[in-house]
Amino acid sequence: MTDIYEPLVKIVGKNYVSNQKEERYFYARDGGLMPAHEPDYVVLPRTTEEVQEIVKLANREKVAIVPKGAGLALTGLVIPQKGGIVLDMKRMDRILEVNEKARYVVVEGGTTQGALKSYLQKHHPDLRHSIPDSPPVATVVANVVIHGQGRLSHQYGFNSDMVSGLEVVLPTGELCRLGSCSVSSYWFSKGAPLPDLSGLFLGWFGATGIITKLGLKLYPCKKMRDVMVVLTDRAELVPDILLKLSHTEMMEDINVSAQPLPLRFKGTFWIMGYITGDSEDELEFKRQMVWGSLWDYFEKREVGLLSVSPDMKAPLMSMPSKDLTRFADVAKGGGFQYAGPITPIEKFPAFIKKLEEVAAKYQVFYASTTRLIGSGHCMMFSFSFSFNRANPDEMARAKKALDEASGFALEEGGVLWKADLDEQKMLMGKMDPNTLNLMKKIKQLLDPNGIMNPGNWEVK
Amino acid sequence: MSELKFDKTKCADCQAVACLVKCQYIDLDRNTAKQEWQKVINGEDSFVLEACTTCYACEEYCPFENHPFYLIVERQEEKGILPAPRPIVTMWINQCQPVGKFMVGKIERKALSYCYLPQFNALVKGKLFNGIASSVIFGQEFFCNAVYLHYARTSVIKERLPKVLDNINKQGIKELVCLHDECYGTFTSLAPAYGIDVPFKPIHYFEYLYERLKEYKERIRPLNIKVAYQRNCSARLAPETDHFVDDIFSLIGAERLNREYDRENGLCCAEIFRMAKGPKLADEVQRRNIDDMVRVGAEYCVFNCPACWDSLADKVARKGIKPIHMIDLCKLAIGEEQSLKLPALTVEV
Ligand SMILES: Cc1cc2nc3c(=O)[nH]c(=O)nc-3n(C[C@H](O)[C@H](O)[C@H](O)COP(=O)(O)OP(=O)(O)OC[C@H]3O[C@@H](n4cnc5c(N)ncnc54)[C@H](O)[C@@H]3O)c2cc1C
Ligand code: SF4
Numbered sequence: 139m140t141d142i143y144e145p146l147v148k149i150v151g152k153n154y155v156s157n158q159k160e161e162r163y164f165y166a167r168d169g170g171l172m173p174a175h176e177p178d179y180v181v182l183p184r185t186t187e188e189v190q191e192i193v194k195l196a197n198r199e200k201v202a203i204v205p206k207g208a209g210l211a212l213t214g215l216v217i218p219q220k221g222g223i224v225l226d227m228k229r230m231d232r233i234l235e236v237n238e239k240a241r242y243v244v245v246e247g248g249t250t251q252g253a254l255k256s257y258l259q260k261h262h263p264d265l266r267h268s269i270p271d272s273p274p275v276a277t278v279v280a281n282v283v284i285h286g287q288g289r290l291s292h293q294y295g296f297n298s299d300m301v302s303g304l305e306v307v308l309p310t311g312e313l314c315r316l317g318s319c320s321v322s323s324y325w326f327s328k329g330a331p332l333p334d335l336s337g338l339f340l341g342w343f344g345a346t347g348i349i350t351k352l353g354l355k356l357y358p359c360k361k362m363r364d365v366m367v368v369l370t371d372r373a374e375l376v377p378d379i380l381l382k383l384s385h386t387e388m389m390e391d392i393n394v395s396a397q398p399l400p401l402r403f404k405g406t407f408w409i410m411g412y413i414t415g416d417s418e419d420e421l422e423f424k425r426q427m428v429w430g431s432l433w434d435y436f437e438k439r440e441v442g443l444l445s446v447s448p449d450m451k452a453p454l455m456s457m458p459s460k461d462l463t464r465f466a467d468v469a470k471g472g473g474f475q476y477a478g479p480i481t482p483i484e485k486f487p488a489f490i491k492k493l494e495e496v497a498a499k500y501q502v503f504y505a506s507t508t509r510l511i512g513s514g515h516c517m518m519f520s521f522s523f524s525f526n527r528a529n530p531d532e533m534a535r536a537k538k539a540l541d542e543a544s545g546f547a548l549e550e551g552g553v554l555w556k557a558d559l560d561e562q563k564m565l566m567g568k569m570d571p572n573t574l575n576l577m578k579k580i581k582q583l584l585d586p587n588g589i590m591n592p593g594n595w596e597v598k
Numbered sequence: 599m600s601e602l603k604f605d606k607t608k609c610a611d612c613q614a615v616a617c618l619v620k621c622q623y624i625d626l627d628r629n630t631a632k633q634e635w636q637k638v639i640n641g642e643d644s645f646v647l648e649a650c651t652t653c654y655a656c657e658e659y660c661p662f663e664n665h666p667f668y669l670i671v672e673r674q675e676e677k678g679i680l681p682a683p684r685p686i687v688t689m690w691i692n693q694c695q696p697v698g699k700f701m702v703g704k705i706e707r708k709a710l711s712y713c714y715l716p717q718f719n720a721l722v723k724g725k726l727f728n729g730i731a732s733s734v735i736f737g738q739e740f741f742c743n744a745v746y747l748h749y750a751r752t753s754v755i756k757e758r759l760p761k762v763l764d765n766i767n768k769q770g771i772k773e774l775v776c777l778h779d780e781c782y783g784t785f786t787s788l789a790p791a792y793g794i795d796v797p798f799k800p801i802h803y804f805e806y807l808y809e810r811l812k813e814y815k816e817r818i819r820p821l822n823i824k825v826a827y828q829r830n831c832s833a834r835l836a837p838e839t840d841h842f843v844d845d846i847f848s849l850i851g852a853e854r855l856n857r858e859y860d861r862e863n864g865l866c867c868a869e870i871f872r873m874a875k876g877p878k879l880a881d882e883v884q885r886r887n888i889d890d891m892v893r894v895g896a897e898y899c900v901f902n903c904p905a906c907w908d909s910l911a912d913k914v915a916r917k918g919i920k921p922i923h924m925i926d927l928c929k930l931a932i933g934e935e936q937s938l939k940l941p942a943l944t945v946e947v
């Protein structure tokens with residue numbers, strides 16, 4: 139392979155490119171369980187033009203290139219399987235435009251969730267975006283690239299459904315705009331009424347191009363917010379409870395927690411629903427509607443409403459959830475990964491049973507958070523395991539548990555989310571051959587030299 | 599297995615049936631009360647068993663210390679009645695299960711019990727705790743377990759309480775200052791009612807505070823404040839400690855406002871009702887209670903129990919009344935600061 143260090147320095151300056159051991163070590167891995175693989179270069183571009191230059195160079199030299207946000211997808215999607223360049227997007231972090239009247243924001247390819255949240259709070263307090271519960275350094279673009287879900291997903295679907303326009307550097311270096319912004323200065327739609335080309339990039343894990351700008355829909359931000367915690371001890375009731383809650387159309391976000399520790403969670407499912415209002419009266423109306431929807435279950439003593447003390451409420455109200463991040467390190471030693479199949483909510487009891495079964499079989503510490511997507515159209519059910527990275531045996535057991543859980547999810551009609559390489563193979567093995575062929579043609583058309591995040595969505 | 603010492607002959611002679619006639623949640627005339635109570639005694643079905651909100655108050659109403667509430671709970675459990683939904687009961691049983699994760703300080707003859715309430719970590723500060731602050735026990739292993747009275751699970755109390763007493767005894771503690779009022783009620787009312795021996799002397803923290811305040815008498819600057827006192831459910835297990843509230847208040851210049859819902863007619867924090875009977879009753883009781891505080895012109899609402907604090911502090915604060923725990927109030931009187939405060943409630947959107 140030609141040494142492209144100097145040409146890269148020419149593009150971004152020597153402070154923003156490295157071929158040193160330390161950086162290569164760090165960028166060879168994420169916090170999850172996929173094996174590490176070192177890049178040859180780590181590059182941090184600042185502008186779209188720099189990204190174009192880097193991509194053109196890589197394409198010319200047939201060097202692999204992997205775009206990276208915060209690396210928090212945790213399924214090895216930013217591990218450079220064939221070496222080459224890891225393109226760390228964190229310097230492209232500007233918030234370019236907020237259109238208050240059309241309710242969208244345009245951000246650069248490396249803008250973080252935390253930065254967007256605080257920017258909106260400060261400058262546009264009536265607007266918000268669907269923030270996921272990943273640590274705040276996670277990037278907005280990568281989250282839609284993997285079809286993430288956030289705090290407004292019950293109301294508005296996957297976060298990627300909220301995209302309102304894209305600017306992409308194609309694997310051959312051309313710059314391309316998709317959606318309304320391709321014909322207008324407004325970024326209000328990613329497709330309609332044009333052919334929707336955003337699907338060539340969303341869900342592709344960076345294997346078809348690098349998103350340098352993203353339009354994202356914003357939603358009304360009410361003045362007050364509250365959480366209601368509903369408990370049941372019967373997994374088989376959970377789907378119906380979720381549908382009943384969803385039917386009220388009063389909740390912006392609905393999650394279910396299941397975990398054996400701390401002990402207060404043992405043996406019960408905690409359903410947490412968030413309501414918002416511009417006044418205490420509005421909140422109270424919503425509380426009553428929500429509670430009314432579960433009254434029959436309550437009278438039968440199957441479902442309870444938990445009193446939430448101020449100390450308990452504070453972490454539940456934090457966005458992103460601090461509890462989730464805390465769990466991610468519960469085994470100490472910084473290892474955490476989850477399989478999060480997207481699946482019909484009727485599968486909840488079967489998935490819980492499987493989770494308990496694999497956790498016991500492989501002796502790993504588990505937790506699960508389910509998030510309702512759309513009005514109950516599906517859910518993200520997480521099989522989450524935390525492990526100590528200094529304990530290879532524990533890591534191997536966690537990986538086996540995840541693989542078994544993913545295999546099960548697929549059998550049950552689920553679709554694996556942010557699939558690692560093994561899971562992608564499982565998915566493609568089950569996929570309609572014509573669909574697979576179409577994916578292959580798209581990939582070949584866009585990325586003739588196969589330089590973009592190689593290994594991912596690679597149809598043999 | 600310990601058995602409740604309940605004397606039905608006392609009831610046979612009792613004309614007033616104060617236990618049920620005074621109940622704030624079940625409206626009964628004397629005759630019906632007598633009939634229903636007889637059913638409860640006989641182990642027959644009575645609507646009282648379903649209607650009881652588990653406010654504990656009949657323990658105080660009974661002039662013969664015959665433990666009517668404990669009998670109600672026994673009967674509820676025998677009949678499989680769930681005063682709260684099953685998952686709530688399960689959650690409570692699991693969360694306070696002893697698992698060997700307790701905290702013990704440098705234990706002396708006399709010690710403080712934080713029960714299983716982390717709020718005492720914030721509260722126990724300053725001069726009032728000089729010389730005893732490090733002699734502390736905390737955790738599920740020292741949890742008084744009386745809460746299961748709300749959930750028709752005396753069986754859990756009977757199983758866990760003797761072990762808790764043993765755990766305390768093993769620390770060599772001879773006198774235990776109960777910072778959680780409910781621990782005191784457990785050791786002085788519940789345990790004896792079941793014939794369970796308490797191998798140390800329980801001291802109510804009101805008494806402790808009163809004695810310490812007297813030591814610091816010259817430091818006390820009268821607070822000159824008007825106070826609504828928030829009586830809690832477990833205060834009904836040890837009504838004999840109520841006079842300490844008056845004693846402390848008179849020492850520090852706080853006026854215990856004469857209001858409808860104090861003393862025997864006190865309303866508990868009602869958060870248990872939310873889980874047991876649903877939000878409507880809980881909200882209604884809380885509203886009545888707080889409106890009463892506002893009506894009499896309370897500047898402060900003084901809490902005895904940290905659980906009441908969790909339920910009501912935020913709500914009284916919204917009505918312009920300052921919430922404060924009794925320990926903090928005493929600290930204020932000797933020029934120290936309030937340390938248990940409401941968390942900056944994350945209302946961010
Ligand atoms: C504790 C915890 C909680 C989480 N909770 C949630 C949650 O609630 N909802 C949720 O959706 N996720 C959640 N996640 C998963 C994940 O962290 C998020 O989805 C996050 O948004 C991923 O962003 P990232 O910047 O870390 O992505 P990365 O891991 O860096 O990248 C993900 C993918 O995007 C590609 N990519 C990155 N930038 C670009 C670009 N500019 N152009 C093209 N491709 C690009 C990468 O190559 C990779 O394939 C959670 C993770 C953790 C650790
Ligand atoms: S419990 Fe007490 S108040 Fe009730 S009937 Fe018996 S003696 Fe009377």
Ligand code: SF4
Binds near residue numbers: 617623667
């Ligand atoms: S505990 Fe309270 S509600 Fe129940 S019977 Fe006694 S006084 Fe009435």
